[in-house]
Amino acid sequence: MICSGGLGAATWTELDDRQVTLVVPVGSVEQHGPHLPLDTDTRIAGAVADGARAALGSDDTQMLIAPALAYGASGEHEDFPGTISIGHEALRQVLVEYGRSACRWAARIVFVNGHGGNVATLIDAVGLLRVEGRDAAWFPCAVAGADAHAGATETSLLLHISPESVRPDAVAVGNTGAVADLMPALRSSGVRAVSPNGVLGDPRSGHLDDGRAHLDAMATRLADAVRRWSPDEHGVLR
Numbered sequence: 001m002i003c004s005g006g007l008g009a010a011t012w013t014e015l016d017d018r019q020v021t022l023v024v025p026v027g028s029v030e031q032h033g034p035h036l037p038l039d040t041d042t043r044i045a046g047a048v049a050d051g052a053r054a055a056l057g058s059d060d061t062q063m064l065i066a067p068a069l070a071y072g073a074s075g076e077h078e079d080f081p082g083t084i085s086i087g088h089e090a091l092r093q094v095l096v097e098y099g100r101s102a103c104r105w106a107a108r109i110v111f112v113n114g115h116g117g118n119v120a121t122l123i124d125a126v127g128l129l130r131v132e133g134r135d136a137a138w139f140p141c142a143v144a145g146a147d148a149h150a151g152a153t154e155t156s157l158l159l160h161i162s163p164e165s166v167r168p169d170a171v172a173v174g175n176t177g178a179v180a181d182l183m184p185a186l187r188s189s190g191v192r193a194v195s196p197n198g199v200l201g202d203p204r205s206g207h208l209d210d211g212r213a214h215l216d217a218m219a220t221r222l223a224d225a226v227r228r229w230s231p232d233e234h235g236v237l238r
Contacts, residue, residue: 006065015105020064021226022106023049024098026122026138028072028115031080031191033150033199034170036158038082042070044154044215045114047161048141051219052112052226063226064106069094072118079192088121095125103134108229110237111138112222126235137231139222143214148179149191151201153214160211171206174199 007022027042037043046068053063074085086094095111102109109129113122122138129136146153151174158166175182175195182194191198225237232238 006067008067010064015064018105018107019062020106020108021062021229022064022066022102022109023053023226024066024102024109024111025049025068026072026095026111026113026115026118027068027070028074028117029070029082029084030072030074030077030115031083031150031198032154033174033197033203034172035167035203036150036154037165039070040150040154040158041072041114042068043114043161043165044141044157045112047157047215048114048139048218048222049112051215052222055219055223056226066102069098069111072115073121074115074117076117076186076190077198079190080198091118091121092125095122096128099125099129099134099136100132103129103136108135108137110136110226112141113138114141123234126231130231130235137229137235137237139225139237141218143218147176147201148182149200150174150198151176151203152205152210153201155203155206156208156211157214158211159206159208160215163208171203172197172199173202173204176200176202 025045027045029038032040049065056063071086073088073091074083077083099109126136126138143153174197185194
């Protein structure tokens with residue numbers, strides 16, 4: 001029987017049958033405007049993982065949630081106080097060594113990613129793990145039609161996941177331009193160059209009902225993807 005409290009609460013004797021699918025939320029510590037907490041991405045990734053585990057229920061897939069990897073590659077946000085970025089190279093090494101160690105006892109591992117800045121590193125790290133013969137994959141916490149950063153989408157999700165962490169009096173519109181148009185400046189100078197308050201979008205339309213729908217959809221997709229377990233050429237579970 002897999003411990004319902006997750007990896008951190010388990011004992012080694014509960015994990016000795018080597019049939020575990022280890023699910024690792026991966027996030028960031030970075031600014032999310034004046035109204036959302038620095039660990040927004042980590043909270044979302046953890047909630048998606050927990051939701052997928054609940055959706056699987058008594059399914060024969062033994063899904064075990066690990067403590068989150070809370071730091072990511074967030075260099076584009078480093079002009080804002082509070083942001084902690086470990087960069088792509090360090091993140092890659094952490095993911096690779098984590099996967100190598102976990103796959104000594106877990107049958108499979110999937111990293112559930114809540115931060116877009118981690119994507120290239122996840123593709124690289126998971127690709128190496130798979131070349132080495134480890135059954136690794138990753139899953140993006142993506143919402144169709146989402147705005148870019150700390151806007152309505154993430155605000156809605158946090159209003160559902162942890163409403164006490166949202167500062168409603170500090171909600172403010174950021175740069176609502178298309179990300180494709182902003183990308184050259186973002187790459188060269190970071191987020192502050194295009195949005196002094198750190199928001200890319202308009203969080204005023206965020207609503208907890210939308211957040212519930214977004215979370216349910218992502219959790220269901222992850223649960224279905226774990227059941228199918230068919231990573232694509234980039235190691236993504238879809």
